[in-house]
Amino acid sequence: xxxxxxxxxxxxxxxxxxxxxxxxxxxxxxxxxxxxxxxxxxxxxxxxxxxxxxxxxxxxxxxxxxxxxxxxxxxxxxxxxxxxxxxxxxxxxxxxxxxxxxxxxxxxxxxxxxxxxxxxxxxxxxxxxxxxxxxxxxxxxxxxxxxxxxxxxxxxxxxxxxxxxxxxxxxxxxxxxxxxxxxxxxxxxxxxxxxxxxxxxxxxxxxxxxxxxxxxxxxxxxxxxxxxxxxxxxxxxxxxxxxxxxxxxxxxxxxxxxxxxxxxxxxxxxxxxxxxxxxxxxxxxxxxxxxxxxxxxxxxxxxxxxxxxxxxxxxxxxxxxxxxxxxx
Amino acid sequence: xxxxxxxxxxxxxxxxxxxxxxxxxxxxxxxxxxxxxxxxxxxxxxxxxxxxxxxxxxxxxxxxxxxxxxxxxxxxxxxxxxxxxxxxxxxxxxxxxxxxxxxxxxxxxxxxxxxxxxxxxxxxxxxxxxxxxxxxxxxxxxxxxxxxxxxxxxxxxxxxxxxxxxxxxxxxxxxxxxxxxxxxxxxxxxxxxxxxxxxxxxxxxxxxxxxxxxxxxxxxxxxxxxxxxxxxxxxxxxxxxxxxxxxxxxxxx
Numbered sequence: 001x002x003x004x005x006x007x008x009x010x011x012x013x014x015x016x017x018x019x020x021x022x023x024x025x026x027x028x029x030x031x032x033x034x035x036x037x038x039x040x041x042x043x044x045x046x047x048x049x050x051x052x053x054x055x056x057x058x059x060x061x062x063x064x065x066x067x068x069x070x071x072x073x074x075x076x077x078x079x080x081x082x083x084x085x086x087x088x089x090x091x092x093x094x095x096x097x098x099x100x101x102x103x104x105x106x107x108x109x110x111x112x113x114x115x116x117x118x119x120x121x122x123x124x125x126x127x128x129x130x131x132x133x134x135x136x137x138x139x140x141x142x143x144x145x146x147x148x149x150x151x152x153x154x155x156x157x158x159x160x161x162x163x164x165x166x167x168x169x170x171x172x173x174x175x176x177x178x179x180x181x182x183x184x185x186x187x188x189x190x191x192x193x194x195x196x197x198x199x200x201x202x203x204x205x206x207x208x209x210x211x212x213x214x215x216x217x218x219x220x221x222x223x224x225x226x227x228x229x230x231x232x233x234x235x236x237x238x239x240x241x242x243x244x245x246x247x248x249x250x251x252x253x254x255x256x257x258x259x260x261x262x263x264x265x266x267x268x269x270x271x272x273x274x275x276x277x278x279x280x281x282x283x284x285x286x287x288x289x290x291x292x293x294x295x296x297x298x299x300x301x302x303x304x305x306x307x308x309x310x311x312x313x314x315x316x317x318x319x320x321x322x323x324x325x326x327x328x
Numbered sequence: 329x330x331x332x333x334x335x336x337x338x339x340x341x342x343x344x345x346x347x348x349x350x351x352x353x354x355x356x357x358x359x360x361x362x363x364x365x366x367x368x369x370x371x372x373x374x375x376x377x378x379x380x381x382x383x384x385x386x387x388x389x390x391x392x393x394x395x396x397x398x399x400x401x402x403x404x405x406x407x408x409x410x411x412x413x414x415x416x417x418x419x420x421x422x423x424x425x426x427x428x429x430x431x432x433x434x435x436x437x438x439x440x441x442x443x444x445x446x447x448x449x450x451x452x453x454x455x456x457x458x459x460x461x462x463x464x465x466x467x468x469x470x471x472x473x474x475x476x477x478x479x480x481x482x483x484x485x486x487x488x489x490x491x492x493x494x495x496x497x498x499x500x501x502x503x504x505x506x507x508x509x510x511x512x513x514x515x516x517x518x519x520x521x522x523x524x525x526x527x528x529x530x531x532x533x534x535x536x537x538x539x540x541x542x543x544x545x546x547x548x549x550x551x552x553x554x555x556x557x558x559x560x561x562x563x564x565x566x567x568x569x570x571x572x573x574x575x576x577x578x579x580x581x
Contacts, residue, residue: 056418058581080424090415094345106337107423109330135348151419 004068006032006159006191007053011062014048022048024215025062030193030208032158035185037206037223038195039304041316045215046195047087050163053193054084067159080108083152083160087167087195089144093137097128097147100136101154108155115154122150125180142173149177153184160184162194166201178205199304199316211308218311223304230302230310232260233276235283238268238296249292256282263309270309272302331432334425338433339440345407346441352403357445360395361452364388367515379516383546386458389449390541391514393470394534396445397478398505404438405485405498412493421580431572435482442478443471458545466544473557477537480565481505483572490575508534533560 009028015021023045030036040046051057053064055075064071067081092100098119105115123129126146131139139147145165152160162181166174182205184190196202202209203223211219211226219226237253239246249269250262258274273279276299287294300306308316346353368385375384411417420430450460450467460466485501492498511525512518512534518526529535540557543550 054422056421056580076424079422082422084419084422086415086418088415090417090419092341092345092411092416093414094348095341099341099344103337103341104419104423107334107420107425109333109424 004032005065006030006034006067007036007193008065009049009053009062010064012049012052012059012064013061014045014052014057015060021215023052023059026210026212026215026217028064028210028217030191032191033185033189035181035192035194035205035207037202037209038193038212039197039199039202039206039209039308039316040195040212041197044212046197046212047163049212050084050086050161050193050195054082054161055079080155081157081159083155083157085145085148085152085160085162085165087163089141089148091136091144091148091151094135096133096135097123097139097150098132100147101151104151104154110155118154118156119150122153126150127176142169142176145169145173145177149180156188158189159191159193162192164195164197166196166198174201181205197316203304209304211304211311213308213312219307226304226307227302230272230306232258232272232274232302233279234300234302234306235271235273235276235280236268236296236298236300237271237283237287237294238298239287239292240267240295241293245292248290249287252286252290252292253283256286261310263313265315270306272306272310330424331426331429334429335432335436338420338425338429339436342407342434342437343440346403346437353441353445356396356399356403356441357448359399360392360445360449363395364392364449364452367391371515375516379520381517383458385453385456386545387542388515389453389458389545390470390538391509392449392453393446393474393541394477394509394537395505396449397442397474398481398502398509400438400441400445400478401482401485401505402499402502403485404434404482405489405501406495407434408486408489409493409495409498412489413495427573427576427580431483431486431569431576432479435479435486438482439475439478443475446471446474460545461548462544465549469544469549469554470541473537473541473554473561476558476561476565480561480568483565483568487568487571487575490572490579508532512538514538533564536560 007028007030009026012023012026014023026049038046048057052059053066053071055071055078058072066078069078071078101119101122102115105118123132126149128143128147131143149165165177181192185192194205206223209221209223209226210217237249239249246264246269250264253259253269253271254262258279259271261272263270280297280299284294284297305316368388372384376382381387454460484504485498488500489498511528512532513529518529521529536556537560540553543553
């Protein structure tokens, strides 16, 4: 039996000016019941994509469907079917948590009795029952995020967009949100579109993943498959002395047996190599014979950051820093 | 039906917000009451001789009312900017509530607040001896006019807030009110104005709102005066609501 498509994008583009191409032609096809991770550094176009898919922003070109409905022509119906928690927990500080949920439910035309029951249930679920009647301005950042998630779920949507839901949260709050996402996905078959800049979050939560950079999708697949595609171990050799030494080391390591790719970074050289455990000795020996001073050597299995590095030539954190520098 | 219900729920939210910021309402009532008292105290005794207005307290009461209403409009814009800055406006845009409700909800709350302040000013004026020739009907008519003027005038603050997203700009609507007030017969009948000022007062909608309210207080019920005031408010409202919708369309494009 084939699974229906929950979210579809074809050639989706958003240009704010001819120079600012936030999203530059992306295609997505996300099945119902999936937790889809949208990973990328700040400024890569994740939030703009979410804003287009949730009807907040009109695409410059291309088209998108959510729940089988066109996001431009059937925007009102799309809004009825989705739940959204945006990057900044969009709340009204002067209301209490319970009042905010009640208003949210009433704006979806739910009857008052149902709204009250649903709000109480969700306040329990996100562990805010004790604080429900306090003004939101007294809530911590984690409490606001949890309340925002509850607001997004008030009308029991089957497709939920979470834009960086755990950014800035402490590990306990982060874990609480992850477990709620998993529970809703498993028990209520809710499809999640979750943007994140955290590798661990994408790795642990997402069934499927797209990696975004500079408005383009640079890799797509399950986290396991993306990491397996690298097909090698990752040996990182820290060489602090000079750029010239790192370039020379990279040249030497490219010729090493089993070496599939070599990348030069700010203070190190990364070697993608088969059977990395055995290769370490050969790497150190080769560099030592060439009088290159090695400060540290580490061996890891591929991570999503390695996938990003392989596709873009940058670590995800470095790409975020570069994007911030570009925008400032 | 959904639009009406959504407007009602958002109006309730606006009123809750107002009740939780009593300082804002105190400012909105203090400033007009202060000017009301000072103006009547300074000019009241000579107004009859100077320009033939014997009951200057009643003559000034509509000015205080309109000042209070204009004050609430500044906070309407500010409230919208706060929603935009906090991301709550996006949250509201993501609900299926009709767009018109997002505007009318807050504007209706401002209209109710404006009527509340009007009741206080009317009570103060009546207690001080202004009188009300049109009786209870006059009070009801003034409340209707005030509510509609609050709705229409707050839409200016809303339009500026939606277009700029700036808290400073959002309060401009209150400042815009002062030229409108001073270019109307706020402090003296326009018949004694210089020609150019009389012309400006004649094309100023605030003139007809003031005259309509004054007629109810000083002379009694008149369909003509009430219709003049109502027509001015509706004309102003058509213009300001169009601006607000255009600003909302711009923000969501």
